[in-house]
Amino acid sequence: MAAFNAGPTTDEVIEGISLAGDIALVTGASSGLGVETSRALAAAGAEVVMLARDAAKLEAAADALREADPGATFHTHLVDLADLASVRRAAADLLESYPTIQLLINNAGVMACPLMRTADGFEMQFGTNHLGHFLLTCLLQPALLAGAPGRVVNLSSGGHRFANFNFDDPNYASRDYDKWQAYGESKTANVLFTVGLDARLKASDVRAFAVHPGVIMTELSRHMQQEDFEALSARAPGDGELTFKSVEQGAATSTWAATSPDLEGRGGIYLEDCQIAAPVAPGSAGGVEDYALDSDAAERLWRLSEELVGERFAL
Ligand SMILES: NC(=O)c1ccc[n+]([C@@H]2O[C@H](COP(=O)([O-])OP(=O)(O)OC[C@H]3O[C@@H](n4cnc5c(N)ncnc54)[C@H](OP(=O)(O)O)[C@@H]3O)[C@@H](O)[C@H]2O)c1
Incomplete structure (x- = not known):
């Protein structure tokens, strides 16, 4: 069963905000929320x-x-996030084309x-x-610093609640693979990265801000089977109904995170429904787990990530 959740759209949250002169980069901009986020930021004046x-999918979306x-x-620019050389x-x-980035x-995910494994052998998610x-x-950091003030928005998910990050075996080298566990771990990593950054x-x-966009029908479900939808519905609190947002509502929290004056002076936090999320409460549909905001775990993930990509950053 599904219900539709009214909520602000991208155009509503960005109304009255000018991004003229700003450079905005959006990953995963060939589909779903990335296309709508690109549209909204450009409509407010940013060069996106x-x-x-x-390439073909990206150019079709941009056209x-x-x-x-x-x-x-x-x-447009090509990057395969599952290949560190790319x-x-x-x-x-x-960096050459855009020496300042705001x-x-x-957003890609x-x-x-x-x-599956990336080109470098990491678990795909x-x-x-x-x-x-x-x-x-980390590599774009010089342009972010040159463009300051600025913001980095990391798309996480309510799925971070499925699993804390697993420092013992982040790449499923020695345990059975569970696709939802792995998604949860990667989405917890997105929040921890936000805290460390x-x-x-x-x-x-x-x-830096982490965002749960809501539940939106996009190509993200391309690997899901009917039983996965049923399992996700069963996890939903209350009557087991998943509540959906439109793409314009789903991209609104990213757009709000990137632009809202309400977030001046804030950062290292997790947002949902165009608000700062509350801690997870029993039976609640939303909220953020304490483990995802833990600053010690954030530092540990930072060091592990530097080790895995083979580079230390003077940040
Ligand atoms: N939709 C939801 O209900 C929901 C809920 C919670 C969180 N989120 C998060 O929101 C973000 C956007 O998701 P979406 O719903 O818009 O999904 P989507 O329609 O599937 O879009 C995902 C985008 O990421 C790109 N991508 C995937 N792997 C990539 C790679 N290796 N290198 C570069 N780009 C890659 C995809 O490109 P290809 O098409 O070429 O693969 C696509 O452009 C994701 O981070 C997702 O986890 C979504």
Whole structure:
């Protein structure tokens, strides 16, 4: 069963805000929330750089946005977040083209795929959702600092509640693979990365936010079977109904995180429904787990991530 949840849209949360002169990068901009986030930021005046791995799909998405809003500026750039060499190439090109960046929306993601490995051998969900974005963000740090004040928005998920991060075996080398556990771990990593990044960059006025966008029908469900929808519904509190948002409502919290004056002076926090999330309460549909905001775990993940990508960052 599904219900529809009214909530603000991208256009509503960005109304009256001008991003003229800003450069905004959006990953996963070939589909779903990334396309809508790109559209909304560009409509507010930002020059938007849409990033994705499939050239034809990315160009089709960008062309559709250009046609709908000829006054807006959309650039495109290829990056495969599941390949660290591709991330390094993209970051080098981006730094050259965009020496100042105000907004980085780390939105790309893969959910509940079968056991797969990235080009570098990492479990696919951890490797794509966290490590690819970790490396991209760290490499783009000079442009973020040069563009300050700015914000980094990391798309997490309510799915972070499925699992704490597993420091003993982050890549499923020695335990049975569970696709939902792995998704949860990667989405907890997105929040921990937000905490670690914000601690490092806040003195330079670059702030980081983690976002749960809601439940939205997008291509994210491409690996799901009917039984997965049933299992997710069964996890929903109350009467087992999943409550859906439209794509415009789903992208609203990312857009709010990137632009809202209500978040001035804040960072290292987890947002949902265009608000700062409360801690998880028994029976609640939303909220953020304490383990995802733990600053010691955030530091540990930072060091592990540096080790896995083979590079230390002067952040
Ligand atoms: N939709 C929801 O209900 C929901 C709920 C909670 C959190 N989220 C989060 O929201 C974010 C956006 O999801 P969505 O719903 O918009 O999903 P989507 O429609 O599947 O879009 C995901 C985007 O990520 C890209 N991507 C995947 N793997 C990549 C890689 N290796 N390198 C570069 N790009 C890659 C996809 O490109 P390809 O098409 O080429 O794969 C696509 O552009 C994700 O981080 C997701 O975890 C979504």
